[in-house]
Structures are given as C-alpha cells and as structure tokens.
Amino acid sequence: MDTSVFKDSSRTSVSELTKTALVAALYVAVTVLLSVISFGAVQLRLSEMFNYLVLYHKRYVVAVTLGVVLANFLSPTWILDVPIGGIATFLVLLLCRRVTKNITNDIMKMVVTALIFAFSMFTVAGQLTILYDLPFWATWFTVGIGELLSMTVGGLTIFLLNKKIDLSK
Template identity: 30%
Template sequence: MNNEFSGTMKKEKTRFSARAVAVTGITAAVYTVATLAIAPLGYGAIQLRFSEIMVLLAFIDPGYGIGLILGCLISNIFSPVGAIDVIFGTMGTIVAVIGIVKSKGLFAASLWPTISMAVVSAGISIGSGLPYVPTLITVALGEFAVVTLIGYPIFKALMKNSGLMEILRINKD
C-alpha cells in the first residue's frame, strides 16, 4: 500500500468516524430537545430559541454543522408554521453554519445567525401571513439577543479552556 493511498484512507476514516457520527446525533438531539422544551418561545415572529447558542459549536469544529442543521430541521417539524418553517428555517441554519465556519473570529461568527434570519423570516412571513419587515426585525433581534449577547460571552469564556476545546474537537488526529 503506497503512502498516498494510506493517507487518503486515513482522512476518509477520520471524516466518518464513529465519534463524528455519534456527535452528530447527539448534537441534533440536544438541539431538538432544547428547542422543544421551551417550544412556545422558539417559534413564531417573536422568538428566543436558546438552542441557537449551540450554532457557535461550528466555530470550534465544522463537524458540528450537520448535527445543528438536522436538529433545526427536526425542531421545525413541530413549528406552528409547518413545512414552510422546515424548509426556510433549515436553509437559514445552513446559511448561518456556513458563515460561522468561514468566520475568522468568534464575534463575527456570532452575527451569522442574525443575518440568516432574513431567510427564516421569509418563511415565517409566508407561513403566518405576517408582514416580512416587522417579522425580520423581531426574529433578528431575538436571534441577536440569544447568540451574540448571550452565546458569544459564554463561548468566549469556554474557548479559553484548552482542555475543553480538545474534548470538543470531533475528529482527533
């Protein structure tokens, strides 16, 4: 077996490790349970979805992204807006996770979920018949409060703990 092939096999093995699959499932489950536990607050034109703080995990390790997206999708199945929220809410989370992963700093990463509310608000507006701009403002303010005002300081403090950061890394080399 040549070195190039064995290196490729190692990368593929690491990318889809049992740990990565387990962390994806656990992340999706925790996000869903945290959303449903306070369900009235996590849906609608005025919302505080505290589970959204978890999206900052994608800044620590992009491997959390799939679990976060799945958690959002599953949570939105229970939305009063219905299937529209599944589609638009999940698209919003995809936009936020991509932005977070590409961000250079934690503060910038914390703003992506608020930016992605442009997509989420469109779905809420379509599904509920509420006007788009006021819906955008209220949903974005809720997201900013949860992720940037609460989540950012929490993650900033957590990221100072190198031992914890090592534990949170999904794919260990």
C-alpha cells in the first residue's frame, strides 16, 4: 500500500491549519496592539488588512473570521461585537470572494472589497446605536470612513506583500 498519499495529505492539512492559525493570531495581535484605535465610533482597525487575504485563498475566510471573533472579546461592546461581528465578517468575506471572483485586476478587486467592507460597517454602527444610543447615520459614516482608511492602508500593504510572497499558496 502506498502511504505517500496519506503523508502528503496530512502535511497539507498541517500547513493549511498553520496558515489559518497564523493569520487569526496576527489579526488578534494587530487589533490588541492598536486597541486604543481599534474599537468605538471612530476607529481605525488596521488588522482589517487581513480581509484582503480572502482574495488570494479561501482558507482565509475562516482565519480572518476567527481572528475577528477572538479580537472582539476585547471590545467594550463584546456582548454584541463577538456574535454580530463574527457573523458579519464571515458573510462579507464570502460576499467579497463571490463578487470579485471574475475580476482579473488585483487593484480593482481590492477597491471593490474595500467598498463592500466600508458599507458593511452598518453592523458596527447598529451595535453602537443599541448599546450607547449613538446616532446611527453619523456613526455609520465615521466607522465606514475609518474602515475605508484601514482597508486602503492595508490594501497597499497586502498588495506589496503579495509581490514578495505568493499569498495564494
């Protein structure tokens, strides 16, 4: 019996799991390191740059979602942020993969992804409105602008990183 098939399969599984865990851990680490600007009505969560990884490989849907869930336990609004943020991130990551599937230009994929994520910040605005009675539209605007800024800085970082490291592997 040829066991090389099983060895390659388990090596691939370990590699996939390692990459997933690494991205989730990086998301949490960047969010925690910059926690003073990562939460609230005006936020600049630079760890959102990892959202772009889903454009390169589907494994990162789980990795980023896990990172968001774990990081959101540190949020002052964790009671809503963990379940809503986790589910919203998961769905928006899947949406971004689907919407950008046939776009061949990487920069255009990133622009579309950034706009989708900025728009999706209504979930954060809704949480802050419920918990802190903040005005929904103004909060959606400020959180959306912060997300767009985070995604722009992060997009440049991921784009340049992909030039050095093939993120699709």
